Amino acid sequence: MTFPGPRPIHGDTVHISIDTTTLVFTGTTTCQGILEAGRGYVELTLPDADPEQRRALERCKSYGWDLYRDGALLYSSPPLILSTTKRTDDGALVVKGSPS
Template identity: 65%
Template sequence: MTSFPGQRPMHGDMVQLTTDTTSVTITGSITSQGILRDGRGFVELTLPDADPQQRRDLERTTSYQYELYRSSALLYSSPRLILSEARRTKDGSLVVTGSP
């Protein structure tokens, strides 16, 4: 298990995402990556296009935590992250950005 999703992307096939009010398991092509923006470190989680309600639900939360898996093996368990952005990409993927 990795202690921080550095700038090299980690790819998984399942994520367990927990927010202030809900917990959901998402499967498919998932990427977790550390990014630097304006001198601050963030974690960017890219999820497959699934339920359109997901983005709206995530935009309403203030914090979240996730566990990224590949072939049932835990790759990364994030600390509680403060949500800074939830958006869709041009290809429809959901990108969630947060910081500790």
């Protein structure tokens, strides 16, 4: 699939692959391509339910993910290098990465 554009893609489940581990987040999830200082990134906004999953994601260097809605695959990311993670005011986790 291509890199996501500026229009958000909304799903309800995301499977994130880190090394040999797959983290599954369920709940309102959004991905969106952004451009900062001439470089393309993708932001993935996740529900922040499990602190262990959040910590594993914050410690990783690279990852990839598949976004689903009602069991149908909406988007499969290319391999990404983690740029930043942050929490929003409502507790969601925002993960930003760029293609490797």
